[in-house]
Amino acid sequence: MGAGRLYPAVAVGGFRRYATYRAATAAGVFTNTVFGLILVYTYLALWDEKPHLGGYDQAQAVTYVWLGQALYSTLALQGGGVEKELMARIRTGEIAVDLYRPADLQLWWLASDMGRAVFQILGRGVVPFVFGALVFDMAVPDDPFAWAAFAVALLPAMVVSFGIRYLAALSVFWLMDGTGVSQAVMVLGIFCSGMVLPLNAFPGVLGDIVRALPWAAQLQMPADVLLGRTAPVAAYAFQAAWAVALLAAGRLVQAAATRRVVVQGG
């Protein structure tokens, strides 16, 4: 099979695998909705005290909350995509088999994670967002171009998300246990992606820093594109830069890790 058909097939496999967990998907939708509710109330209280915080009005803040819940699983903002499986394979040594496959390791896992991400949008993302739109006042654009621009921004967001988690997973080649790294991914993901507070609302220098980190490419950029707060092209450029940088770093680390496996005798 040529690469043109191999990786799409891997992606479809990733999609299907996650699609089989129906009860888990329903449970995730429920949980994301509950967390969305809690966050919306706190944001409403916050924006009551300080209208236009971070340049958002109340409706935009509410929209941001539900976007976060909708993309939470898709972008694996706290981890929990294919990297868990990759870590397990590295730990058990099954990764050696993967290395002999006539496929690129990074592309293989990227494709699989893309399949997962697309499923999560449909399976876990749509329902909480629609719930939010029905129950609360939201700033949802009716311009189809805004939605199209948003959809385009999701793609590099997914790649950046994968790039970070792939690096984390490769670290298991050296650490042998992924729990700690997963937790680090979680800490950084929650804080720096703007799950707790929109990055626009972060004060001072801290705000400048988090808005420059790759996590900003995940939730904040697509949200700002949808809410019309930033020019799509600028957002895409920022996202693409980080996507390329992370994938390149992934290749470098992968090469070092592969050498290590070979030295150890597989």
Add this chain to the structure above:
Amino acid sequence: MAVDGGPGGAADGITGGAAGGRTGDGAVGGPEGAASAVRGDAARGGPSDGAFIELDRVEKVFDVRRRTGFLKRERRRVRAVDDLSFTVARGETVGYIGPNGAGKSTTIKMLTGILTPSGGRLRVAGIEPSRERTRLAQRIGVVFGQRTTLWWDLPLVDSYRLMHRMYRIPDARYRANLDRLVEHLDLGPLLDTPVRQLSLGQRMRGDIAAALLHDPEVLYLDEPTIGLDVISKARVRDFLRELRDERGTTVLLTTHDLQDIEQLCSRVMVIDHGRLMYDGPLAGLHEAGESERILVVDLDRELPPVDAPAPARVVKVEGPRQWLAFPSSVSAAPLVARIAAEYPLVDLSVREPDIEAVIARMYAGQGNRAASRPPTSIA
């Protein structure tokens, strides 16, 4: 009597028990077998008639829900175990076999108290397992072949220390048992090795030791030799034989490997569709099969079952190879001639009956379901 009778005495007791007729319900173990095998049962409050494990018309019914459409579901009642009655005397080693989904593991789960029977009466050592699960747990040992209960990241001996304390095994007895098990299962060099570094065979031996530290009166083994290499299998079997002969532990084992049964069990129970198909000595199983032989034919391509003249019939088809059973009293020649004339025959052989064939034949009695069942997958 067998208290300090040493290995010989205990072994006698077991043989006595196994020799008693056992084809009917409840007629297990002659009185002498029971008396010697039970050994002071009264002190433990067990049953006095020698039936250590006792099932009387036990059944287990599941409601299975199956997705038939996007939202449609179909409910179906499945009798995993149906009207099952048998008894096992103390000290017996019994092979419990049958095809996948026949009800073997459901039976074991009911015997260990994991599952509650839907009907009937079930007693192990006089205890109703589902009601007194924890009390029974002190007296049974369970080894799930494909699922280790050892602690993955810790040295093997740590798992044993946990058993020591969880089962409240007196210190001296724990030490004695551990020494004995370590010696017989050759675990000495492995005790300080993390379990994750053990081979499958080493881990199985480790699991068996873990299940025996608290001196269980009965040991349930689910596929104890699955996935093991020949040497590991032999070692496990040797140990189980010792356990049977020298300690009089009652053993019930399920297996896919008929050598396990040939080498360990004086009695075999075959279960299928939740019902007991055969219960008797191994010899009887052989005898039952001696009336038929198996003709194995290799055709040059995959074909539907050959149209053999009765009483010969096809019992299994696997690609171009087909197995035909025919009466031992009849010559194979006419059958071979006929097949050679009507089918593209490549090769053939006649096999004398073995347990596999016997069991295949038992299934054949139940219609077409058996035709596609390879005799090798009988357990």
Add this chain to the structure above:
Amino acid sequence: MDETGRATGSGRGALSEAGGGPAPGRGPVAARPVLPGPARRPAVFSPFGEGVRVYGLIAGMWVRSAMTYRASFLLTAFGNLLVTGLDFVALVLMFSQVDSLAGWTLPEVAFLYGLSATAFGIADLTFGSMDVLGARMRDGSFDTLLVRPAPVLAQVAADRFALRRLGRITQAVLVLAYGLLRVDVDWTAAKVLLMPVVLVSGALIFCALFTAGAAFQFVAQDAAEVQNAFTYGGTTLLQYPPGVFGKDVVRGVTFVLPLAFVNWVPGAYVLGRPYPLGLPGWAAFAPPVVAAGCCALAGLAWRAGLRMYRSTGS
């Protein structure tokens, strides 16, 4: 080791239970037929005491397992502290933009946060891994717990016990201390005594939630995540003042899922603020009763779930 019974003969005469067992040496002498079973029917132990004992044994094994990956353990303990600290950092970030939230100041919110997060941290440390139950049922390893002579709930609660969760408690206690030092409270004996009672009651309420969530997995094995909505969601909710939320939410959290008794109600009493929903004055002292009720209900749910598993095997 017992060296007295270094028997070299047939092994006869080595009959006493505790006496001369076969020699620890590796000689071919260990064939003594020890009687199966008798003479050690233990006294009847209370299920609760036995549960605590077995819980300790299993938790100890998990701790030692974690210690075999020491670097990872340290990293995760620290990470746990960070991860949980983020909740509070989010609050601080919010208060960097505003002076009060629904009329509550940062120290007051920190006090609420500290009470809830400490109670939750204790429950998370002791009962927090019960979400692996569904996976254990799927892979069949749950059955191995049912053949042990120990209460199943204790074994499941101790499953994957992880000391790294002390990170969460540490963080929560620090925030609570900050809140206690900075809030303006007229401390009375009743208020001081109420504090530990509230923490223990809150922990028990969350333990009951974890247990009920585990029981729910008997019904839906894949739906472990649902309990996160109630446990993690619950503690997140309680970290904000009740005034932030709609009346219906507060009612639900008071009367249906009585989380309000973890911190909102007793916290309002200590801070001298009006109770949510105009609850009567004694409500601040109700947490132990509420906790007992929750535990009883969760226990019933667990038993029902286990009974269902044992009748259906799935």
